[in-house]
Amino acid sequence: MSTSRYQETYARWKADPQAFWAEAAKAIDWIRPADAVFDAAAGVYGRWFPGAVCNTCWNAVDRHVPTRGAQTAIIYDSPVTGTKRRISYSELQAEVAALAAVIRDLGVGKGDRVVVYMPMIPEALMAMLACARIGAVHSVVFGGFAAKELATRLDDAKPKLVIAASCGIEPNRVVAYKPLLDEAISLSSSPPASVLLLQRPQAQAAMTEGRDVDWANAVAAARVEGRAAECVPVAATDPLYVLYTSGTTGKPKGVVRDNGGHLVALAWSMTNLYDSGPGEVFWAASDVGWVVGHSYIVYAPLIVGGTTVVYEGKPVGTPDAGAFWRMISEYGIKTLFTAPTAFRAIKKEDPEATHLKRYDMGGFRALFLAGERADPDTVQWAERILGVPVIDHWWQTETGWAIVGNPLGLGALPVKHGSPTVPMPGYDVQIVDEGGRPVAANTMGSVVVKLPLPPGCLPTLWQADDRFRESYLTTFPGFYNTSDAGFMDADGYLFIMGRTDDIINVAGHRLSTGGMEEVLASHPDVAECAVIGIKDALKGEQPCGFVVLKSGVTRSPLEIEKEIVQLVRDKIGPVAAFKIAVTVARLPKTRSGKILRGTMKKIADGDAWTMPATIDDASVLDEIAQALHHKGVS
Ligand code: COA
Ligand code: AMP
Secondary structure: OOOOOOHHHHHHHHHHHHHHHHHHHHHHHOOEEOOOOOEOOOOOEEEEEEOOOEHHHHHHHHHHHHHHOOOOEEEEEEEEEOOOOOOOOHHHHHHHHHHHHHHHHHOOOOOOEEEEEEOHHHHHHHHHHHHHHHHEEEEOOOOOOOOHHHHHHHHHOOOOOOEEEEEEEOOOOOEEHHHHHHHHHHHHOOOOOOOEEEOOOOEEOOOOOOOOOEHHHHHHHHHOOOOOOOOOEEOOEEEEEEEEEEEOOOOOOOEEEEEEEHHHHHHHHHHHHOOOOOOOOOEEEEOOHHHHHHHHHHHHHHOOOOEEEEEEEOOOOOOOOOHHHHHHHHOEEEEEEOOOOHHHHHHHHOOOHHHHHHHHHHHHOOEEEEOOOHHHHHHHHHHHOOOOEEEOOOOOOOOOOOOOOHHHHHHHOOOOOOOOOOOOOOOOOOEOOOOOOOOOOOEEEEEEEEEOOOOOOOEOOOOOOOHHHHHHHOOOOOEEEEEEEEEOOOOOEEEEEEEEOOOOEEEOOOEEEEHHHHHHHHOOOOOOEEEEEEEEOOOOOEEEEEEEEOOOOOHHHHHHHHHHHHHHHHOOOOHHHHEEEEEOOOEEEEOOEEEOOHHHHHHOOOOOOOOOOEOOOHHHHHOOOOOOHHOEEE
C-alpha cells in the first residue's frame, strides 16, 4: 500500500478544480483577490484568476526580504570563469529595483516587451525580475542561437529594449554576443530603440552610439541617485513573459505565460512535486533560455523563499565528471533537476562514479529529470550511484510545469522505469486514437489533456490566438494536443514514446526538423531535402539531413555537405548540433509524393521496419541505407 497522498490530492482536484486552485492560491501575495478562480468565457479556453492583481517580482523577491533578507537567494558558480558569488534577498531586491528604474527610464513600461540575450549569470535573472517588477514582458533568447533566430524573435516580440551581455562562455570558446546581436538587429524589421549591455571582461563589446547603454554605469548611477522602481500592480492575466519554442516550421511559437496562474502553479509544484521549501537549495542545471530555466532557475525557487543556483558550466569537462557532485556538496543542494543527457554525459566519462567518492553528498535528497525521455539505463545508474529517488517527469515549454510526475512532496509513488509516473492535479491526461476516441490501457495513441489547462500553462501564443487554436486545440476538439505519443498502463502510469510532429530533442534541446529543412533548401545546389532525428547515445537524438542535388551540379558532394553543415550553424546556431549531411540521388516517397521520413529514421536507427505499402519505388530505401552506411551512420 502506498502512503502517498497523491490519489487523495488528485481526486480532490478532480472533484472541485476551482476550490483546489483557490486553496493553492493562498501561497501567493495578491494585491487584489480574484473575482473568480476561473472564467471559462475569457480568452481562448478560459483564464485563471480574472480580476486578481499581483506582481511576480514582489512574490519572488520583496516579500521575502523582511524575514529572510540575509539568506542567499542566488548562488552563482562559474567554473568557466573561475567565479563564485552569493546574492542575498536584500541585495537582489536592491539590484533589481535599480535595474528596473534604469529600464523604466529607457522608456519601457507595462506590457512593453524586452528581449533578454544573456548567458548563465545572475544578471540574467535580475533582468527578468526587473521586467516583472515593472510589468514589462521579457522574452529570453538562448545564447546558442544564431543571429537569424534572434532576428525572428525580435520581429515577433517587437521589443523596445534588448538586454544583453557582451559574451557567453563555452568551454572551448568565448561566444561574442554583440556581433550576433548587431547582425540580428540589422536583419530585424522591429529593431529595439535601446540596448542595455553588460560588459563581461572576457569580451568587451563596441558600443553603438545613441542606442547602447552600459549596464554597470547605468545601474551604479541609479543606485547612487537612489532611483528604485517599485513593484507595479499587474493583472493576474497579464503576460509575464513570452518564450519562443520550436514549432513545425522555421517560425517559432511565442508561448505566453501569465502572472497569476504561473505564480500559483509554480508554488504548488515546489512543495508538492519537488518537496522543496523556504531556505532550501534547489538547483536546476539548465539554462535561463529554456522553460526549465524560467520556471525552476528563476521563478519557482524564489517564489517559495528558497535558494537557486546559477551554474555556468557543463556536467563534464568543467573540469571533470565530478562537477555536479562538487556543486551539491559545496552548496548543500537538496534537489537537482536536469536533463537525462547530462547524466548520460557523466556516466560516459565516469561509469563507476569514482569522482563521487571525493564529495559529501549527505544533504542531497532527490534528482529530477525532464526535457527528453529518461532511458531506464540512465535512471537506474543514477539511482545506484546516488542512492536517492530519481524522478522522471514530463512537461513542455507550453505547460511551464509538469504534466506528469512523481510527487515527492505528497509522498513518492512506486517508480516504473521508463514512465514519468502519473498526471499532476490540473491535468486530465488521456490517450486517444486518430479520431479522438480514448484507447484501452497499454495502447499507443496521441497524448492529450482535457481543457481547460491548469494555471501556469499557456493561455495563448503571442498575438496569435488563431495559430494557438490551430496548433493545439483543433485536432482533438475539447483537448490540448501535446503532440507526444504514448500509452497509459492499467495503473494510470504514462509512458511517452516520442513526438507526433517534426520536433526532435537533441541533448534536451527542442528543435524543429522543418526549420532545418528550410535552411537546407536555401542552399543553391539543393533540389530537395529531408531532416530526421536519429538515435544518439549521448544526446538522445541528433539531426541527420538528406539532400538531393540539383541536376547539373558538378561540385563535390562532400564540399556541399560541409557548406550545409555550416549553413545550419550560421542560420539556426550551434545548438542545432547539425553535423550529418548525406547526399542521395533520390528521397523515398509515397505514391502521393510524401517523403517517408519515419522509414528513413528506422533504417538509420537500425530498428526493424516494414516496407510501406504506399511506397513509390522501393529500391530508394536501399540507396538510403547504403548512403548512411558510407557515412558511418548505420
Ligand atoms: N551559447 C553558445 N553556444 C552554445 C550554448 C550557449 N549557451 N550552449 C551550447 N552551445 C553550443 C555548444 O558549445 C556546442 O557547440 P560545438 O558544436 O561548437 O561543440 C553546440 O552548441 C551543441 O551543444 P550541446 O548539444 O549542448 O552539446 P555539448 O557537446 O556542448 O554538451 C552536454 C553536451 C550533454 C554536456 C550538454 O548538452 C548539457 O550539459 N546538457 C545538459 C542538459 C540541458 O542543459 N538541457 C537543457 C534543457 S533542460
Ligand atoms: P520542451 O518544450 O523543450 O520542454 O520539450 C518538450 C518535449 O520534450 C515534450 O513534448 C516531449 O517530447 C519531450 N519531453 C520532455 N520531458 C520528457 C520526459 N520526461 N519524457 C519523455 N519526453 C519528454
